[in-house]
Amino acid sequence: MNAKFLEIAITSAVKAGNTLLHHYSDVLDSTIKESLRDVVTKVDKLAEQEIVSELMRTFPDIPILTEESGFIGTARTSVLNGDEAGKNLSQYWVVDALDGTVNYVNHIPFFCVSIALIQNQKAVVGVIYNPMLNDLYFGTIETGAFKNQNKLCIKDKPPEESLFAVSFSGKGFRGEGTEGFAGRKSDTMQRQEEFLAFGAVNDSSRGCLRTGCAAMNLAYLAEGRLGGCWGKANKHWDIAAGLLLAELAGAKVQFSLIETTKHLAHYLAATPQTFEYLEQKTKAVLSY
């Protein structure tokens, strides 16, 4: 049973969410990381610290993969010595204390905390908390997915009646030594492929959003608000919890960890009726 894991993940996510909310109006500085869109604030780090303390206090032996600090815990040395991040771990947490940092620093109220527990390379517990709306999404493989009081279930509609969302990578990826986007050296052809896929979906459905918060996209898919979402070279911590919740709510999910040291993954998650459509439209982009 993953009940204890779930409870501590919820405690941690809500604590961190309260911290994000507390500092929402006074975020002044941010630092650029790997691209213009990849930024970090002091609040990210503060919220992450809270989550890490809470998880470590209860589960001191379970390593934590975080956005801001990489692997923390007993696995740190072994992971740093090799590049197969997480591959040899029986279980570890994946934490994003603030998914949607750019939204957060621009005071756009669409961001969240995301925490997942991975066991044997498969997410088994997922929690996403949007503190602006008091929306708590949570689930385990045993129990299914919930939002606050309600069990989550996708709404399975055809593509032309569905709304989609994409999360573009700030970097792009074609393999080791990849070149980046958004202010770094760019791979124009690769980016064009992504924009073409985005346009194709946008023009043959209710639309395709780029919300700046992949975790919330997946939570909205689980809730039946979106018909599907996809992302290329996304960070594992952005999507680990959301993919689990979407799958538990009835979505079909494809996920591939394409680069282990940077924890990059391609993913596609959609309702049964839209999955094939989305797969076709994004085929050129999401080559696994």
Added chain:
Amino acid sequence: MSSKKILLVYGAGAIGRGFIPWVFPPKDFEYYYVETNSQLRNQLNLRKSFTAYKTTASGYVSLEVPILKCYNLSEEKEVINQVHAVLTAVGPRNIIRISESLTKTQFPVLCLENDFSVPQTLKNATQNPNIVFGIPDVITSNTAPPQLLEKDPLAIITEDGVCFIDEQVSILGGNAKYISKKEIVNQWLAKLYLHNTPHCIAAYLGSFTHKTYIHEAMQNSLVVTTVSGAMEEMKSMLLKKYDLSQDFLNWYCEKELQRFQNQLLFDPISRVAREPFRKLAPNDRLIGAAELCLSCGILPSNIFIGIMAAFCYENPQDPDFAIAHLMRALNPQDFLKIIIRLRPAEALYEALLKGWDVSISFLRSLSSQKVVSHEC
């Protein structure tokens, strides 16, 4: 060809199987059932009948109920044009699932649900204008004591109650009491606040006494005191807010307390406590009831204890089992804000927070049997 009226009954649970045959008896009615529980459905189809029991002052009276067939949901379409009326007893959460089969029908649909808005929801979904509300003023168990189950595993027990039905469908006949829409509203208010509220409080408190049935929980004096106290709080609210007579309310409260203590009924705590989140909805029997009291200047301290007991309800088999995890995971402020959706400025939020530790301590002592129990 039979001259009996044919009823299609959605839900073969407590009300559907245990009470409806007493209101619409087999001598005048035939029944198709729709039931999603496959085990129950198979048993009904295998046996083609079940035994309904009614409690009386001297024991039980029985009624043999033959059935035509029990369908899984949506399979009933093959007979839907043969029926004279449809009755629903599926629970408000499931009502929309049955609407597809009833779309554009014209026959009377009687909703025996614990939510006054159900007929309108169903009217909107089906475009059938002939959908009305009915109030089973009764407690019906969804099971029976072992000696009756031995004779018939499908046996089920009800009290000798009344079914109030909107007179719009009086053509249905049977043993129902057909009343005006205004009277339906009064009966509903009494049922919601003088029956539903204290009944579920008895169940949530009962779950802390480690008992199985409501009448067993009602043997604990602290449970009785809290349940009666909640009833008094609701009665005061109904007197202040609605035009209901004192005599009617007194009679109703007395009747309800006796019911909860009916030792023949074997009403499971898990049935009455089922789906705490639904019962904790803003306008429902716990949060809604407490809000109404506060708006009338009444401090509902007994209802607060009932609400806390619902927050702490722990049953892994319940659809709302997550409430227990959320209570453990969140601090009181976050639980009230995120899960119960109360705003920190609200009076109820403040009141619940203020009494939080005392209520938890009361429930713990109830659970650990430190409280001395008195037989009633």
